[in-house]
Amino acid sequence: xSQLLQDVRLSLRRMRREFAFTFVxxxxxxxxxxxxxxxxxxxxxxxxxxxxxxxxxxLVRLFQSTPQRERMGVSLLAVQAWRERAHAFQGIEGLTLxxxxxxxxxxxxxxxxxxxxxxxxxxxxxxxxxxxxxxAESEVPGRDQVVLLGHGLWQRRFGGRPxxxxxxxxxxxxxxxxxxxxxxxxRFAPDVDxxxxxxxxxxxxxxxxxxxxxxxxxxxxxxxVTVDAARSELEALAASLxxxxxxxxxxxxxxxxxxxxxxxxxxREQLWLLAGVVALxxxxxxxNVANLLLARASxxxxxxxxxxxxxxxxxxxxxxxxxxSGLLALAGGASGxxxxxxxxxxxxxxxxxxxxxAEAVRLEPHVLAIAALLSLLTSFMFGLxxxxxxxxxxxxxxxxxxxxxxxxxxxxxxxAALVVAQVALALVPLVGAGLMLRTLHSLYQVxxxxxxxxxxxxDVFVPREKYRDDASRRLVxxxxxxRVRGVPGVESAGLASTVPLWGRTGVxxxxxxxxxxxxxxxxxxxxxxxxxxxxxxxxxxxxKEGRGIEPTDRQGTAPVAxxxxxxxxxxxxxxxxxxxxxxxxxxxxxxxxxxGVVGDVHHxxxxxxxxAEIYMPAGQFPVLYMLLTVRSTQDAATLAxxxxxxxxxxxxxxxxxxxxxxxxxxxxxxGRTQVLGTLLATLAVLGLVxxxxxxxxxxxxxxxxxxxxxxxxxxxxxxxxxxVWLVVGHGLRLxxxxxxxxxxxxxxxxxxxxxLLYGVGAFDxxxxxxxxxxxxxxxLLASWLPARRALSVPPxxxxxxxx
Numbered sequence: 192x193s194q195l196l197q198d199v200r201l202s203l204r205r206m207r208r209e210f211a212f213t214f215v216x217x218x219x220x221x222x223x224x225x226x227x228x229x230x231x232x233x234x235x236x237x238x239x240x241x242x243x244x245x246x247x248x249x250l251v252r253l254f255q256s257t258p259q260r261e262r263m264g265v266s267l268l269a270v271q272a273w274r275e276r277a278h279a280f281q282g283i284e285g286l287t288l289x290x291x292x293x294x295x296x297x298x299x300x301x302x303x304x305x306x307x308x309x310x311x312x313x314x315x316x317x318x319x320x321x322x323x324x325x326x327a328e329s330e331v332p333g334r335d336q337v338v339l340l341g342h343g344l345w346q347r348r349f350g351g352r353p354x355x356x357x358x359x360x361x362x363x364x365x366x367x368x369x370x371x372x373x374x375x376x377x378r379f380a381p382d383v384d385x386x387x388x389x390x391x392x393x394x395x396x397x398x399x400x401x402x403x404x405x406x407x408x409x410x411x412x413x414x415x416v417t418v419d420a421a422r423s424e425l426e427a428l429a430a431s432l433x434x435x436x437x438x439x440x441x442x443x444x445x446x447x448x449x450x451x452x453x454x455x456x457x458x459r460e461q462l463w464l465l466a467g468v469v470a471l472x473x474x475x476x477x478x479n480v481a482n483l484l485l486a487r488a489s490x491x492x493x494x495x496x497x498x499x500x501x502x503x504x505x506x507x508x509x510x511x512x513x514x515x516s517g518l519l520a521l522a523g524g525a526s527g528x529x530x531x532x533x534x535x536x537x538x539x540x541x542x543x544x545x546x547x548x549a550e551a552v553r554l555e556p557h558v559l560a561i562a563a564l565l566s567l568l569t570s571f572m573f574g575l576x577x578x579x580x581x582x583x584x585x586x587x588x589x590x591x592x593x594x595x596x597x598x599x600x601x602x603x604x605x606x607a608a609l610v611v612a613q614v615a616l617a618l619v620p621l622v623g624a625g626l627m628l629r630t631l632h633s634l635y636q637v638x639x640x641x642x643x644x645x646x647x648x649x650d651v652f653v654p655r656e657k658y659r660d661d662a663s664r665r666l667v668x669x670x671x672x673x674r675v676r677g678v679p680g681v682e683s684a685g686l687a688s689t690v691p692l693w694g695r696t697g698v699x700x701x702x703x704x705x706x707x708x709x710x711x712x713x714x715x716x717x718x719x720x721x722x723x724x725x726x727x728x729x730x731x732x733x734x735k736e737g738r739g740i741e742p743t744d745r746q747g748t749a750p751v752a753x754x755x756x757x758x759x760x761x762x763x764x765x766x767x768x769x770x771x772x773x774x775x776x777x778x779x780x781x782x783x784x785x786x787g788v789v790g791d792v793h794h795x796x797x798x799x800x801x802x803a804e805i806y807m808p809a810g811q812f813p814v815l816y817m818l819l820t821v822r823s824t825q826d827a828a829t830l831a832x833x834x835x836x837x838x839x840x841x842x843x844x845x846x847x848x849x850x851x852x853x854x855x856x857x858x859x860x861x862g863r864t865q866v867l868g869t870l871l872a873t874l875a876v877l878g879l880v881x882x883x884x885x886x887x888x889x890x891x892x893x894x895x896x897x898x899x900x901x902x903x904x905x906x907x908x909x910x911x912x913x914x915v916w917l918v919v920g921h922g923l924r925l926x927x928x929x930x931x932x933x934x935x936x937x938x939x940x941x942x943x944x945x946x947l948l949y950g951v952g953a954f955d956x957x958x959x960x961x962x963x964x965x966x967x968x969x970x971l972l973a974s975w976l977p978a979r980r981a982l983s984v985p986p987x988x989x990x991x992x993x994x
Contacts, residue, residue, distance in 0.1 A: 195514070202515040212487065213519065215884070216480055220523025222877060223476030225530025230469040232535065234462050242451050243376050245316035246411075251418065252453040253283065253408040253425065256444030259716050260698075264405035269441050272432055279421035281413045284311035285406030286380065287389065290816070291362040292654040292846055293348070301652045301846040302344060302384040304362075309388060314411050315379060322356040322371025325388050335390035338367045342375040344384040363656035380407070409450060422447040461867050464943065468620040468871060471936075472878045475616045478609040479885040484516065485606055607925055610886050614929025615936065617882035618966055620875040622937035625958040626944055626951060627868035633950025634861055640792035640801065641691055642731040645682075646853035647827040648690055649819040649834050652846055661746065661813045667841060668809070668817060672723065674837040680824040685726030686809060686817045690853070691794050692860035693818065700776040701762065701805070717758060718794060718804040719775055721812045727753075727789060729820045730853075737769040737787035745810030752783040756791050758803035775805065778812070797860060798949040820853075827852035867947065879969060882929075887973035890922050915978040922974025923967070930963045937962075 206213040241247045254262040255269060265285060274283050286307040293300045312324045319339060329335050338360060340349070349355045360367045373386070389404075412421055429445035432438040448456075651671065658664045668686055675684045688697070698716040727739045735756060744751055752773060759768035772782040791801035809817070823830055831850035838847050858865075938954065945953040 195510070199514055199518070201511070202518050205515065206518065209487075212483065213522075216483055216519050217522045217526055219476050219479050219483075219881060219884075220520060221526035221530055223473045223881075224524055224527030225534050226874065226877065227469050227473045228527060228531040229534030230462075230465050232531070234466045237458055238455055238462055242454070247451060248449070249281075249412040249414075250315070250450035251410050251412060251421065252448050252450050253410055254446040254448075255429070255442045256446045257442045258444075259700075259714070262446055263442065265408040266441065267404040267406060268438065269429075269432070270406065270408060272438060272441075273425070273428065276432075277424060277428055279412060279416045279424045280410040282310055282314045283408060283410040284308045284314045285389075285408035286311060286386075287404055287406045288380070288383070290652060291385075292652060292657075292844065294361040294364075294844055299844045299846040300348070301650075301848045302362075303382050304338075305380050305383040305386045306389040307386055308406075311409070314409065317373065317377050317379075319371030320374050321353060322369070325370055329388035330390045332390050335388045336365065336367045337370040337388065338362070339370055339386040340372045341384045341386070342373055342377070345372045363654050365656060379409070418447065418449060460943075460946070461863070464623075464867070464940075465870055465874075467940075468623060468874050471616045471619050472874050472881070475613050475878045475881045475885075478613045478616070479881045479888075480519075482606050482609045482613075482885050482888055485609075610882075610925045611929040611932065613882040613885045614926050614966060614970070615933035617875075617878035618930060618933030618962060619936040619940050620871060620878050621962045621965065622958060623940045623944060624868065624871040624875040625962050626941060626948060626953070626955060627864065627871050629951040629955060629958060630948045631861065631864050631868050634797045634864065636950070637793065637797045639691065639797075639857065640732065640790050643853035643857050645822050645824070646730065647821045647823060647825075647830045647834075647850060648693070648853055648856060649821070649831075649850045650848035651686070651817045651819050651838070652848065653815050653817070654844065655815055657842075657844065664813050664815070665746075665810060667845070668723075671819070671838060671841045672725070674840060675819065675821060675834060676725075678823075678830075678833055678837065682822045682824070683725055683729045684819065684821045685723050685729045686819055687722040687726045688720045688809075688814050688817060689794070690730070690818050690820060690856065691792050692797070692856050699778075701803075702774045702776060703762065704772050704782060715761075715803075717761075717775075718802050719807065720804070721807045721809045721814055723809045726820060727806075729822045730792075732792060733790045735788045735790055736767065737785075739787050739789065740806060740808045742810075744808035748811070750781060750783040750811055751786045751808065753787040753789055753806040754785055755789055755801065755804040755806075757801050758805055759788050761803045773805070775807075778807075783807070827855070864947070864949075879966070882966070883969040883973050886922055886926065886970055887976060890918060890974055890977040915975070918978035919971065919974040922970055926967060926970030930966055934959070934963070 242250065244250060253265055253273070255265050256263060264287075267285075270283055270285060273280070277283070284307070286305040289304050289306060291302050291304050293302045309325060309327045309330055312318070318324065320342075322339075324339065325337050329337055340355065345351060345355060355369050356371060358369045360369060367387070389406075410421075412418070425445045425447050429441070430443050433441050433443035651668070653664050653667060658667060672684055672686060675681060697719050699719050700714060701717050722740055724740050724742045724744070727734065737753075740753055754762075754768055754773075762768070762773065763771055768785050768788050771785045773785060774782045789806070792804070793799070793801055794804065795802070819834065821830060821834070825833075827850055834850060835847050838845055937959070941953040941955075951958070
């Protein structure tokens with residue numbers, strides 16, 4: 192033990208004496224380990240960690256399906272039939288979403304509620320942390336005025352007070368009693384603030400209501416039943432039910448997915464991609480550190496031979512090298528843990544909450560174990576080769592001057608191979624980052640169909656219990672719109688059920704005169720929204736033919752609609768859409784006359800072509816949720832308190848959920864591409880720097896070892912240009928071999944990215960030319976610096992130098 196402590200002290204003194212070398216090694220390891228641990232910890236939390244429910248592998252999500260929509264919500268009628276006839280499931284439960292206005296104990300707030308079947312929480316094995324869950328008795332009308340608070344709402348609105356159980360809440364003017372509080376890690380529906388029982392609506396008949404309620408449905412498989420067996424039974428049952436008169440309205444298709452697979456399907460591909468890229472960066476770092484340690488081991492051959500000549504044993508020499516590499520690896524690992532915390536904060540800041548929940552980014556024992564394992568592996572890998580060489584040393588090297596030979600040549604080849612590997616590995620993430628950045632550039636060039644600059648969007652919610660009829664809702668919204676239009680600096684304003692790229696888009700089948708409804712259901716669904724006059728002008732959506740929505744389009748007048756160009760092309764090819772008549776399947780009105788055609792707008796995604804879309808006047812098709820759009824000379828931050836003031840003047844109990852600029856909405860729609868591009872670019876630059884440093888280190892050491900040779904070449908008449916090319920050419924040849932090998936890996940990555948690209952092919956010529964050129968430029972710089980240094984050595988000193 193005393194000998195080991197002495198080796199530690201000697202190693203620490205050497206690390207302090209060779210500070211520059213120590214800093215480069217520790218910094219390289221810290222960056223690589225920090226990035227790797229941060230990314231893999233998130234991968235574990237999101238993709239690999241089992242869901243926090245008992246026997247999570249038996250939980251599945253169920254969907255209804257049609258040829259037009261592969262996954263739909265499941266009607267309560269279908270749930271009741273599946274419960275009775277399906278044998279693969281131990282239980283089938285679900286929820287449906289609605290919004291409430293929460294009053295009292297603060298300003299009016301719009302909260303998202305889940306109306307859940309009584310068996311949902313027991314099916315998931317979830318118990319409240321306070322109070323108790325509601326049971327079957329709460330599914331009776333009149334006894335359903337109880338609520339379970341989500342953990343976030345409990346903390347935000349009630350300060351986490353334990354006496355909240357038994358308190359009453361005012362939701363849409365109705366009194367509810369708090370029955371319990373759900374745990375923080377319950378994220379079956381992460382956007383939900385509170386939970387209420389799913390009770391029948393007394394105003395709707397028991398025969399009609401099940402077909403009107405659509406739910407998110409989860410089921411638990413019976414023990415021993417496989418996912419494939421359950422899927423086969425469900426699909427056969429759905430097809431059988433659709434042939435029965437009592438269930439004729441049900442779709443003939445059904446889908447089943449494991450619950451965990453469904454929850455992570457939007458993030459799986461991106462996270463595994465990041466994990467693969469960061470693993471490449473770690474390999475680049477390992478090759479870099481290995482090169483540095485090999486170079487230092489070669490420089491210490493005389494020292495090792497002297498120590499061997501003085502009686503140092505092989506075990507002692509080997510232990511010394513392993514201790515030194517172990518201390519370097521541990522220092523790099525400890526520094527990497529600090530960078531891990533920063534990297535996880537960075538990922539939390541970059542990634543949207545729906546992609547990466549905040550609780551998924553935290554330091555856990557698994558993360559510490561990963562960091563410790565990486566440190567131990569690097570200690571063993573980086574110290575093993577120098578330690579084995581030290582164990583073979585003898586005293587003859589101290590007397591013979593160590594003029595190279597086979598060992599030096601072998602080490603030079605090993606270092607060259609490591610440089611080739613670094614360049615090849617660095618090329619792969621660079622190509623991926625280049626493709627994603629080219630995609631982002633292409634998306635920003637897509638014509639939006641509207642002008643987002645100068646527009647502020649505010650989310651307005653009309654409480655259904657306070658404004659029970661369409662007329663009262665219309666009056667309160669018109670009053671708000673009139674007040675906002677009178678604000679100084681406001682150029683125009685309008686209301687719509689959704690705005691482009693907001694993410695809340697309705698779809699419905701379209702019926703033409705003389706068509707059977709069965710024909711309409713076989714066609715692709717169309718987008719629809721309701722809007723007031725002023726909305727199209729506010730967003731600067733051009734009217735191509737006819738007119739837009741006008742103030743006279745209200746209840747009691749002839750029902751009308753405005754469609755976009757894509758709608759006109761699909762339903763009225765080769766003729767004018769103005770004057771034609773259409774009807775939405777969910778529209779209670781008669782056929783609507785198309786009075787105008789407007790330009791196409793990207794409503795769902797910039798990466799998809801605009802779809803067929805129909806606008807209906809809000810005066811004829813009112814809804815509870817409206818977005819206020821305002822074109823103003825003031826920015827969103829300045830306008831937000833003004834809009835809230837106008838809303839309070841109309842009704843202090845109406846909540847204003849959020850106020851955003853339309854430019855921010857557009858940027859948020861690109862969030863997934865921006866995040867992936869940013870992270871790939873960061874990792875790619877890190878790999879590029881490490882590869883450049885590794886190439887420079889190898890060439891610098893090679894030049895130092897060949898000082899005498901270079902001096903002899905000068906004495907024999909070699910020019911400066913020939914000497915420079917001797918060094919630079921060697922570096923460029925290594926880089927060229929690495930680029931050729933790296934292009935194969937880059938092709939594999941490009942193919943895996945193809946589904947995320949837009950406006951650029953997976954094998955984009957510009958990217959596959961620009962990235963190798965960039966690596967070549969880095970290699971040229973890394974080669975030129977040692978060459979320039981070699982020229983600065985006077986020939987007479989070079990001739991006296993030892994090899």
